[in-house]
Amino acid sequence: MFMQAIQFNASIPRYAFGLAAQKISPSILWNGMSCTALRDVPEPTLPNDEWVKIKTRYGGICGTDLGTMHLHTSPYLSPLSSFPFTFGHENVGTLAEVGARAGAFQVGERVTVEALLWCKPRGFQDLCRFCARGEINLCERMNEGALAPGVQPGFCRDTGGSWSEYYLAHASQLARIPDNVSDENALLVEPFAVGLHAALQYPPRANETVLIMGAGVIGLMMLAALRATGSKANIWVVARYPFQAAAARRLGATEIIDGKQDYLADIAKRTDAQILKPIIGKRVMYGGGVDVTYECVGSDASIDDALRLTRHRGRVVLVGVPGITKQVDWTAI
Ligand SMILES: [Zn+2]
Ligand SMILES: [Zn+2]
Structure with a gap:
């Protein structure tokens, strides 16, 4: 057969x-x-x-x-x-x-x-x-x-x-x-398990501000897993499309951040950070920043942003399979 x-x-x-x-x-x-x-x-x-x-x-x-x-x-x-x-x-x-x-x-x-x-x-x-x-x-x-x-x-x-x-x-x-x-x-059991693993390994504290970069399947499962494990954190989700934003709201996001707009400026404002302009290259967020970022896109740009958007002594968790990154500036650490 x-x-x-x-x-x-x-x-x-x-x-x-x-x-x-x-x-x-x-x-x-x-x-x-x-x-x-x-x-x-x-x-x-x-x-x-x-x-x-x-x-x-x-x-x-x-x-x-x-x-x-x-x-x-x-x-x-x-x-x-x-x-x-x-x-x-x-x-x-x-x-x-x-x-x-x-x-x-x-x-x-x-x-x-x-x-x-x-x-x-x-x-x-x-x-x-x-x-x-x-x-x-x-x-x-x-x-x-x-x-x-x-x-x-x-x-x-x-x-x-x-x-x-x-x-x-x-x-x-x-x-x-x-x-x-x-x-x-x-x-969705398998992608949910990806989010659940990250949520159990690196749970945020109740009063922390959490950023989820990306509202594709992995980002949404990350959000669902945090709420399913009882997290009371403020969870901000960067979403590019209205259907992703709607899904994130349904799954318990505290705030939706528009990924098509200038989200670095948006997050700087929300966390009282300064935005500094280097001689060349991407803007730097100084001070402020979120407590924990779950990076769920896996692109160079997104991982690089995750490092910039997270506060000093904060945590960046790479969720899923990021693969090869060539353009990540690790100086933020
Ligand atoms: Zn998979
Ligand atoms: Zn074995």
């Missing part, structure tokens, strides 16, 4: 061709001439009876997926990936086949797969030092064991991903979706 899958197949010639030719026609990046293509592939089969096969309900489109398709993503993780892989680590689906030793799961149940290929899915009974203490995102064996290299499904050729009709998961990765959670919300 065959199915359709959106796959990424890297080779140096394809990669180089995509980088060069996308300026002429961006569709080269996904029409099969470069790395990404819609292909017919065999339906996946269970590697052993601890695994399940899942029929996709929804596959999420992550910023890293778009970055990968556009060949912007840092090559850092490429040795921890295996090609060709099917995209799609954000996922929600229905169990289509359950291995005999996959636990008390049943065909037809709605699930989401924890998007990490740590020691257990890789067949190790003795866990690495990080997995042993539950920090499976830091697993040191993501290129070893029973699976091809891959930090997540959606970057591993053996598991498939949610950008196809079926994908595979080890029983240890499964979470049932309760009936009162919609498919759309279940799909």
Whole structure:
């Protein structure tokens, strides 16, 4: 049986061709001439009876997926990936086949797969030092064991991903979706976990002023995670578009700062900072500043601004996958 899958197949010639030719026609990046293509592939089969096969309900489109398709993503993780892989680590689906030793799961149940290929899915009974203490995102064996290299499904050729009709998961990765959670919300479990991780690792104090740079999915999940963990902080969200501002308001933002306007001046005014003009280059905010900034855009400009907008002895938390930055001025620290 065959199915359709959106796959990424890297080779140096394809990669180089995509980088060069996308300026002429961006569709080269996904029409099969470069790395990404819609292909017919065999339906996946269970590697052993601890695994399940899942029929996709929804596959999420992550910023890293778009970055990968556009060949912007840092090559850092490429040795921890295996090609060709099917995209799609954000996922929600229905169990289509359950291995005999996959636990008390049943065909037809709605699930989401924890998007990490740590020691257990890789067949190790003795866990690495990080997995042993539950920090499976830091697993040191993501290129070893029973699976091809891959930090997540959606970057591993053996598991498939949610950008196809079926994908595979080890029983240890499964979470049932309760009936009162919609498919759309279940799909956000993985990006929400990104925000939740940052909120739990670096929680703001109740009286602090918090800035969230960016109101895309990660910025909004950051906000939702802070409120879900009970934060009473003043949370300001920099949003570029009205629909983002509306979503941020709904999720509990104290103030929305217009990212299309001069937000450096806006935040300087709100925090009683001076704005100084250097001999050349970007303006400097001196004094004032917010207590904590969660940077959720990942661009050079945004990380650079995060450092400028945060007070002395404040905290800047980089959330998500920033990648390569070339234009960040660290002097503010
Ligand atoms: Zn993601
Ligand atoms: Zn491990």
